[in-house]
Amino acid sequence: MHWAALKGHLRVTEVLCRGGADLDVTDSWGFSALMRAAQNGHVLEVLLLLQFGANSTLADHEGHHALHWSVFHRHHTVTEWLLKESALVACLNQPDAKGKTPLHLAAGTISQKSDTRPNFSKVV
Numbered sequence: 001m002h003w004a005a006l007k008g009h010l011r012v013t014e015v016l017c018r019g020g021a022d023l024d025v026t027d028s029w030g031f032s033a034l035m036r037a038a039q040n041g042h043v044l045e046v047l048l049l050l051q052f053g054a055n056s057t058l059a060d061h062e063g064h065h066a067l068h069w070s071v072f073h074r075h076h077t078v079t080e081w082l083l084k085e086s087a088l089v090a091c092l093n094q095p096d097a098k099g100k101t102p103l104h105l106a107a108g109t110i111s112q113k114s115d116t117r118p119n120f121s122k123v124v
């Protein structure tokens with residue numbers, strides 16, 4: 001499941017989901033399949049896993065949710081879809097082990113890329 005989500009193999013993920021695979025099992029780093037899909041910007045994988053009931057509020061060993069990972073890796077579309085999950089929105093202000101929320105991570109990735117400016121016109 002993790003490998004399929006990591007690599008964006010949607011059909012394999014779907015077969016595993018339909019076959020009853022545990023969507024919330026974690027690897028040695030505490031990553032779930034949903035986190036792996038979010039880290040790598042696989043929007044359809046994220047949507048499929050959520051549709052089959054993956055727990056969006058699981059955190060890895062450092063306290064990162066799928067949202068932390070999508071924000072950190074600047075996968076904006078994944079982030080937008082994750083923010084539609086009410087359970088994950090409730091965790092929006094939960095800091096990771098270093099005290100950083102997804103907003104802190106977003107601000108950090110923007111400041112590291114001086115040529116990148118956020119477009120807030122869609123937010124208002």
